[in-house]
Amino acid sequence: MKTDVTIIGAGPAGLLLSHLLHLEGISSVILESRSREAIEATIRAGVLEQSTTDLLTEIGAGARMKKEGFVHAGFDLHFGGRSHRIDLEELTGGRVITVYPQHEVLKDLIALRLSTGADIRFGHRVTAVEDLTGDAPVVRFTDPEGVEHTLASKFIAGCDGGYGVSKQAIPTDVRTDYFRDYAFGWFGILANAPPSSDELIYANSPRGFALISTRSPDVQRMYFQCDPKDSVDNWDEARIWAELQARVEGRPEPLKEGPIFQKNIVPLRSLVTEPMQYGRLFLAGDAAHSVPPTGAKGLNLAASDVFLLARGLASFFATGADEQLQTYSTRALRRVWRAQHFSWWMTSMLHRFEGSAGGVPFDGKRQLAELDAVTSSPAASKFLAEMYAGLPFG
Secondary structure: OEEEEEEEOOOHHHHHHHHHHHHOOOOEEEEEOOOHHHHHHOOOOOEEOHHHHHHHHHOOOOHHHHHHOEEEOEEEEEEOOEEEEEEHHHHHOOOOEEEOOHHHHHHHHHHHHHHOOOEEEEOOEEEEEEOOOOOOOEEEEEOOOOOEEEEEEEEEEEOOOOOOHHHHOOOOOOOEEEEEEEEEEEEEEEEEOOOOOOOOEEEEEOOEEEEEOOOOOOEEEEEEEEOOOOOHHHOOHHHHHHHHHHHOOOOOOOOOOOOEEEEEEEEEEEEEEEOOEEOOEEEOHHHOEEOOHHHOOHHHHHHHHHHHHHHHHHHHHHHOOOHHHHOHHHHHHHHHHHHHHHHHHHHHHHOOOOOOOOHHHHHHHHHHHHHHHHHHOHHHHHHHHHHHHOOOOO
16 A cells, blocks of 8 residues: 555644645545544634634635634733733734634544545554655554554654654654643533623633633533642532632623533643654654643644645655755744743743742732733733734744
């Protein structure tokens, strides 16, 4: 079996890369260990930067996003009992964000790829990648019946997450993993309730962080900072709503409540793998990096990675030139580290840190001063808005 590019993983990075290559006349095969049903049922939030929505629209994957997504021209920073609006559209010259869940993006991309005859092999588990420094690297995998196969290609794109085989295939004497763990997590809920706000609310309170988001006119997504070792079983509906209400205290109206039908705890961590390429293997998306969700950068970084990678591959197959491929990691990591800084900054500014030098009282006062500076300084507000709405790809 042969193809131009083997893509490991049918997440946002793999699917988007496959379609970008298809538009350039480059063949690919996507190998994915999970079923299509499992992928589309994995519920994950999504805040899409302007460049991501533009790219999805340009390639024909944006129709449902345009219809069902929520376009937000700003968001609220709530602290000290007051809300302060960050006007994204005004501060960035027209750039906004769209709230549209990641699993809905996946549904759209899967449907688009299948409609064009894409070779997506669900339920196929990759066991090894070989000959990465040669001209024809090989991927070994098993099908749903356990039969082993090999697939040769010019290049391999590792889009299989932080625990996939792709990253592990880069030798340890070549690869460096930069890791930061956070001592808190997010307690997330989905609730049947009307929206409490027209835009996102990021709250800093003496009790910790909270995020008020939306999913649809009837379903709302909300989070609050928690102990990552806590259990959702310790929180009944009354306690959850009381905690959320306390963390946005001071708003003109309380949060609109309703039955909670999903609860989960999300750990927070930062990770970057360098380099993002080895021989003819290229990492993209979660296979190369993860960020705390505070900055809303995960899916957007995946889109930026594959935008660069697709351009490099298109140049190679069109002209034989590999300059863009050789510099892929360096160019991708520049945006990755900027996103890591922004995500860390947002996290450090909004969350309650226990056990730090100087203690919580000092940190709480420092955070309020920082938030006051961010919301009162036009330059600081502009930086926040530009980073949140996202810089152009490229």
